[in-house]
Amino acid sequence: MTTTRSRVWRDGKEVARDFPFEQISDHLAQKDELTWVDICAPDHELLENLAGELSLEPLAVEDALARIERPKALRYASHMFFTVYAAEIDTDAADDPADGVADRVMMHKVSAFIFHNGVITVRSPEFDIDDVLQRWEDNSDLLRYGVGALTHGLLDAVVDSHFTAVQVLDDAIEDLEDVLFDESAVGNRVQRATYRARKDLVDLRRIVLPMREVVNGVLRHRRDENAPRELDASYDDLYDHVLRVTEWTESLRDMVSALFETNLSLQDSRLNNVMKKLTSWAAIIAVPTAVTGYFGQNVPYPGFDQWWGFLLSSGVIVLLGAILYVVFRRKNWL
Known part of the structure; x- marks a missing residue:
């Protein structure tokens, strides 16, 4: 109006x-x-x-x-x-x-x-x-x-x-x-x-x-x-x-x-950080996979069919995983 x-x-x-x-x-x-x-x-x-x-x-x-x-x-x-x-x-x-x-x-x-x-x-x-x-x-x-x-x-x-x-x-x-x-x-x-x-x-x-x-x-x-x-x-x-x-x-x-x-x-930058973390955890997870796969061979090895062999393989897994974790933390990948 x-x-x-x-x-x-x-x-x-x-x-x-x-x-x-x-x-x-x-x-x-x-x-x-x-x-x-x-x-x-x-x-x-x-x-x-x-x-x-x-x-x-x-x-x-x-x-x-x-x-x-x-x-x-x-x-x-x-x-x-x-x-x-x-x-x-x-x-x-x-x-x-x-x-x-x-x-x-x-x-x-x-x-x-x-x-x-x-x-x-x-x-x-x-x-x-x-x-x-x-x-x-x-x-x-x-x-x-x-x-x-x-x-x-x-x-x-x-x-x-x-x-x-x-x-x-x-x-x-x-x-x-x-x-x-x-x-x-x-x-x-x-x-x-x-x-x-x-x-x-x-x-x-x-x-x-x-x-x-x-x-x-x-x-x-x-x-x-x-x-x-x-x-x-x-x-x-x-x-x-x-x-x-x-x-x-x-x-x-x-x-x-x-x-x-x-x-x-x-x-x-955030995507790169995510990729670093995924890569780091993938490397850590690959350690037990590799160790258990290696000790799962159908051939005798130190500790084969023994309880201390199981402890040995578990210790190797933990040690290598810890080493990778420390390395990745120092590089700020984790």
Whole structure:
């Protein structure tokens, strides 16, 4: 179900909220006002009507309605448009034996049409717009600098969600490192956990890596529009966060690859140890077989048909088996 919300600020002070949807163009036409309109779960007809009223680019409207779209930032004649995704890790997702490893990275899409003095956000219901609105209210003194403050607050909330998601994956990988060298851990568990971490990182990188292009596009738009310089420090900090989360995901990918290779090496090492133990015990067991087989010949030998002959053969078995056991223990084969 489509829902809408709206706010209007003048000189950083809120002057209107939740005005009728038909008044969007009137508020955007006021040069001394800063307007925000939020459209949650929009239908095609609503956006088509809005596009006709505000001269929105049809390609941008199509991207806003698409369920899955690559993060991007594009400039058009009358407005700028970008699509980004907030991230969330579902730690309660359980693997289905029939379907394999479950998808844990949940992506919440939000698109924005940026005008000279207003922003229209188009989002999925899962995206927490209340968090963005709270950021704007907590930094209401910045709103007097125009639409750049709204854009920064929105992108900052998205990048912070990326940080949170990467932190969750980082913690999961650290837990996996502890399990990796646990001899009592089940090998299948480590393999599934490693594959899950790699899969989560691949999904997260799809929305994290393009953020540099999105923020760069917004920065170029601000320079071309001669936007107020008071927000430059905030955007520099935002760009730094984008770089940090990108580098973090890259380092985690390298770490997961190292874990995967280490797990394979440990499996090979454990298999070699098992083969050593089997070979050692086979050699020890071969001793009584050889001795009893030798003394079982149908020819007379020392102790043949005598009780002390039995004791002699048993002693030989025990002595040779003990010698082999000591030798294998020294070589760490047992």
